[in-house]
Amino acid sequence: MSKKIGFIGCGNMGKAMVLGLLTNEKITKNDIFISTRTRKSGVKITDETGIKYTLNNCEVAEFADVLFLAVKPNMYKSVIKEITNYVKENVIIVTIAAGVKLSDVEMWFGKEVKIIKTMPNTPAMVGEGMSAICFNKLIKQEELDYVCGLYNNFGKYEILEEKDFHAFTALCGSSPAYVFMFIEAMADAAVKLGIPRAKAYTMASQSVLGSAKLVLETGKHPGELKDMVCSPGGTTIEAVIELENQGFRNSVISAMEKCADKSENM
Structure with a gap:
């Protein structure tokens, strides 16, 4: 059974990742659900991809087995507080924001949650991204493998320790x-x-x-x-x-x- 993938936020990077995922024959438009800040941006993405959208972040949180937080770093705390009671028990949270630590996300959720921290770069928009990936202690190997497989759809990735993400920012x-x-x-x-x-x-x-x-x-x-x-x-x-x-x-x-x-x- 395929996993349901949610995106809270779908700006340039989120959209690039969504388009990359749709190149995977095992992922259909019905497997992805996104939330946007405005109806205009939601309608535009739906017209381009056929993917459903909502203005309600909690609806996406309830849907997703793998939930990408594709919002600006300064919005992470408020978005997490909004959705924390709606995410599935074994959801995998995937972050893509520079400067947001694993410990920050764990603290804001206020409960144990599986987190994979990633940092893609803008060439993901043409399927040639370079991403860094790390994860917290709750992530199982098969869960890490699944998310890494998703990242192969819009470029390459490397597993790094979280402390090395600052160097990755400078390098990639x-x-x-x-x-x-x-x-x-x-x-x-x-x-x-x-x-x-x-x-x-x-x-x-x-x-x-x-x-x-x-x-x-x-x-x-x-x-x-x-x-x-x-x-x-x-x-x-x-x-x-x-x-x-x-x-x-x-x-x-x-x-x-x-x-x-x-x-x-x-």
Whole structure:
């Protein structure tokens, strides 16, 4: 028997996850139920997916065997207080909010509840997310396996200790912004060199995509792949040296340290 999956909140990330789940042949639109803050957003999602919606969070809590809390971090406490008496006895609560600890969720529910903490990043919107997952002591292995299987529908995941989520924020949660800046900078340089902007964005984006895929599919060290491009006395090594002169790696490392510190102290 398939599990019933509920989403409280269905913004950009929640919607991306829902669309990913619908690519799984074992999950139907009748297995998913969502709540939204406004009728307009609920109707839009229903029109796009055929999934039922409600404005009542408690209805979704009563429905779900696996309940995703896809609301903003500052809404977690109030939403949990609202639904705590309506969730099923063995429900699996899945959080996706940065800065919300397992212990916070346990305290707000005021009773023992199975919790899996996750952090997907925005590329989940195109089925290429990278998520971190941890869990509390009540989660059984088969329950963890089930939720991890769901995350495979919109990208990849890694099991981490909760203490490492701040580093994950810097590495994956925030890094799409760094990559977008890199693509934009490359495109700006290409425009300066005479390439039309629309073509520059396409070519820069494809180069980044292809390079990342090369790392993942070959399993080679990024430094080895870099060396393969750098011919002796060639154009690429000239560019690499200039990046190093401008502090490229140090800038990335320093930015990620700042990001992780901010995450830890929020």
